[in-house]
Amino acid sequence: MLDREFETQSVDPMFLEPESGLGWYDAGAKTLELVLGVQSPYDAAEALADMLGNVRAPFKPAHIKTLFAYMGGGFGGRDHTPFPLYVALAALFLPGRPVRLAHDRYQQFQGGIKRHAFKMRTRIGVDRATGKISGFAADHVLDGGGLANFSGTVSTVSAIASIGIYDIPKVDITTVALHSRGVTAGSMRGYGTLQTMTALEVLIDEVAAALPLDPIEFRRRNALRTGGRNMTGNTYIVSLRAPEILDKIEKHPIWQQRSQEKARGQQDGMVVGTGIACATKNYGGGADCAQSTVEIDAQGRTAIHGDHVDMGNGIGTALANRVATHLGRVADEVTVHDVDTYGPLALVTSGNSYTMDQTTQDAAAKNPRWVPAISTATFASNGAHVGTQAAAEAARVIFRFGLWPAALDLWGIAPTHPTAKQWEAARWKDGNLLMPGLAPLSLPSIAAKAHARNDVTGAMAHAFSRWGWSRATFPIAGQAWSADIDALAVRKGGGEYARLDRSSVRFPPTANNSSGPVYTTMCATLVRVEIARATGALRIAKAYSVFECGKALVPEIVVGQAQGGFAMGVGYALLESLPLYEFGPGNGQWNLGQYLVARGSDLPLRDLEIEVLPPVTPDEPPKGIAEVVMIPVVAALLNAISDATGHRFRSLPVTQSMLKGVLM
């Protein structure tokens, strides 16, 4: 049994655009208009309504109009930030005048949401004979800062994730988030799992060395397999590819050549070390929504509206690519952050979508307009999986009830002909619809025919996931259409949208949320570091990250996310730190220069290899990867440093002066 403590620091998301917003209040019309940039637009609008709902005249708005804009980065730090509330208050104090509120960087450090600092004590028991972990106990204390933000859920998510990729039969964890006089902490990429899995993976390496057992073999003996369960007992219902990922790491030249490189380094005045770490991170939060509208005009031009947020995560491109698989063309227009243009769905909601009981949900579901939640933040790596779902299903409706009947008409095939039922056999290639034995049809010709026939040319849909999709049946063109959505409206030809009341619906059981996430993806990172004996200067010589993401909607963006996650992991491990209290960012004197984030020269720009595993099946749904790609980087670096120096650091960041100190 090993008993260890580990501490992590407070850091800033350091998205490059400081928070800002515009507001103006027309006291005569009692209209408050706002332009904002957040990851949680619908919730921000709700928060504004909640805050201003009890305001006395003449400052109580009758209408609040919110427009949500693109942002220069988010990383969780713009999810439920209080900044929109300040913009609204500033506008209300200056009626009739346009107001702009914009943080400069000092103010962003001073007031922006921070990553929680953790103090962790962990005990891990291992059976020496089998190399199997027999038990795991941990106590976590989070510094939540001055205002209650997301500390409660960060503490539970991080606790559930704290056994990482491992199958451990007995677990006992306490976690507590404390109010402090520090700057408020909340959501940031990883949502606490970065902290707990870093501590875990450093400990796993130490256990392997103590047994002794090869660190990859030790991980392999304890890794979850497909069908395994999370810490709280829910069975993961997606692929778990830890064994495959560990095999990749083991065979990689960085790992295979670690001894030779260590010996070489000693001749060159360096110490050289190689380290690995693994991670798994849920995608989705347990009550995730997407709303989208997809339309095609008579010339075949397509437009997509979605309510998820693009902050550099590529949701706009992902929407376009996913819809293109159904409509044969990358969209001409994609609008994101669009939370208030789905009026025809006439959605209503009630209760708490995370915590409601089954009886409450069943009663509410009798209203054909009810859904468990209307719109959710772009968070928890939910963009690819959730954020594109409603658009994909809307596009399928357009194809099935718009383009396909039009194509049959152009081919001269009667609706009663057997071929008319083979719509799923049709394929798009180079803008043409292909069916065996039939002439290719161009998208513009099909779209023109669909409009002429007054078939479906637009669809508006709502999707909800609670570790499983809502599924409903709708009457369309005399048929019963079942899909993984729970609300649908369609447009025929150039007409208006009409809501289709679902004839049946099955919402995911409320019990799905009782025992933690069941959608997860896995990643491992392998790094080699070279540390100069004389100065403690560390260079990352080579690195390799391998992970799964289901079907990659935009492979270039997936790789880009992994490269960016690597850089952020390097910053967290080696560079970034904010004092919590008196000399911390709350004093308004922090800026870049004092706060160091990774630059190109800190990274192995030509020697970082990213491998994305192919999907298990061609139709495996996309998995969210934005967070998991960062997490193992940190512990891999710490394990490499330990391999190089013989010293195990148990707090972050590990700076050059600390390295020099242990090398003297």
Add this chain to the structure above:
Amino acid sequence: MTILNITINGRGYGPTEVRDDLTMNDFLREYLGMTGTKFGCGAAQCLSCAVIVNNSDGTSYTSPTCVVAAANFNGKTIRTVEGHANNGQLSALQKAFIEHFAFQCGYCTAGFLNEGQVLLECLAKKRVARADLEKTIAEALDSHLCRCTGYIKYHEAVRDVILADPGRYLA
């Protein structure tokens, strides 16, 4: 107050009177509505605010705008991100940024674009050995911060533009 005359993207502005403490970033964004130049730190550390300054000898360099007064640019000729495309045609570097998915949120992109363009112009006047190219790109771009991408695709895009025209850029 200072009387400012400046040429931006080939167009003259001024004479106009500006406060001595007005930053060039505010002049571009607030007075001219040219919001492609971003504000990141206000301390010349991230360089999302960088613009290109043309020298009279045909050379060029980048300058931050967040900590430099507009008055300091009096009489100068500069280029911003709005000035790279020609009649709606993107520059080679802009195309490469898009083809490589070089940027994610895009907030740092104007600075990287300007720095990359200055590097191209510098190499066109003084070519670099192929063996030194990676180091040259790394040194040129290292002052610019990006929080999304990990920098690799920016470097790849610049490299590809250079390698596509070796006679122009490589010794």
